[in-house]
Amino acid sequence: MLAGVLSGCGAPAAPSRAPLFRFLQINDTHVDADAGKDGYEKADEKARWLIEAAASGEHFPKPDFVVGIGDLINGERLDALAPDLRLLRDMLKPLRVPFYPVVGNHEVIQQEGSPKHEQAFREAFGNDRVNYTFTHGGILFIALNNAGACCVGPAVVKARNDWLRRTLDGARGVPKIILCHIPLVPLREEAVLAKSFGFRSYIDHDGATLRIVEEHADSVIAVLSGHLHLTGVVERKGIYHISIAGTASYPCDYALYSVFPDRIEAAVRQLPRELVTPGTNIHGRPRYIGDFTDGAHKTPWDYVAGNPPERDFTIRLPKEPRSRKP
Numbered sequence: 001m002l003a004g005v006l007s008g009c010g011a012p013a014a015p016s017r018a019p020l021f022r023f024l025q026i027n028d029t030h031v032d033a034d035a036g037k038d039g040y041e042k043a044d045e046k047a048r049w050l051i052e053a054a055a056s057g058e059h060f061p062k063p064d065f066v067v068g069i070g071d072l073i074n075g076e077r078l079d080a081l082a083p084d085l086r087l088l089r090d091m092l093k094p095l096r097v098p099f100y101p102v103v104g105n106h107e108v109i110q111q112e113g114s115p116k117h118e119q120a121f122r123e124a125f126g127n128d129r130v131n132y133t134f135t136h137g138g139i140l141f142i143a144l145n146n147a148g149a150c151c152v153g154p155a156v157v158k159a160r161n162d163w164l165r166r167t168l169d170g171a172r173g174v175p176k177i178i179l180c181h182i183p184l185v186p187l188r189e190e191a192v193l194a195k196s197f198g199f200r201s202y203i204d205h206d207g208a209t210l211r212i213v214e215e216h217a218d219s220v221i222a223v224l225s226g227h228l229h230l231t232g233v234v235e236r237k238g239i240y241h242i243s244i245a246g247t248a249s250y251p252c253d254y255a256l257y258s259v260f261p262d263r264i265e266a267a268v269r270q271l272p273r274e275l276v277t278p279g280t281n282i283h284g285r286p287r288y289i290g291d292f293t294d295g296a297h298k299t300p301w302d303y304v305a306g307n308p309p310e311r312d313f314t315i316r317l318p319k320e321p322r323s324r325k326p
């Protein structure tokens, strides 16, 4: 437990070299049982590589668990959800560590809160894997379904926010990381991002979700997301909002987080060269006739992959569970 490690007293310890634990973020893998039709180039091959890499520890240190932050499958049609999820479950078999899935818009075809659309996800991962929490090393991880983003009714959004508020209120002072597929803040200049992403859901437009999170800024370390198919980090009110491009489209990223008593080191990496597919870039050519940049991202690469400090960064942890010493 993080709390246990922090309970030692005496002279300040030297910075620790071995992390307390590591976890891997995968998202936007868009696994597609019907591959070859409209899916992303090599999507299944990429997802398989990443899961097998996590299982073997051959390409990066083995994580203690994996979070799958949405759009793990391509889905698109109600009758495609179950076959895509079956294929994903099959791919996950080599993994010997816990896998925590988060609902993305592709898992439910944007229909957040619809039992009919959530059925295949619940059958694949369990009935308790839509809005849920788990604890690791003294950190509370909160998996939130905000897959509806801009396009669901007020009752659904209220149910989401009520659950989130209850969950946060029930764990005051506990360091938290929120996992939700759709980012709560814009990860690029908003007008540019709206254009390059091309869908209204470039951000969770329900400001209440963000407000509730920020009311707990003293204990929320980070919000981890995906959905945008670009990699970016924005710090706002002391909370790190991190969105990882995911593997289906260029730059084909995943992220490994190493948690130490006083910090989290994040490393965003591309898949191996043979699985990097420039033609799948959704923020530039060939989807558009040109590429995109914004004030802080001066080249097309920086725009889609993030500046170097968005790919390797350290989150300091004043939000340590000091009050939870054993």
Ligand SMILES: [Zn+2]
Pocket: 070, 071, 104, 105, 106, 181, 226, 227, 228
């Ligand atoms: Zn998405």
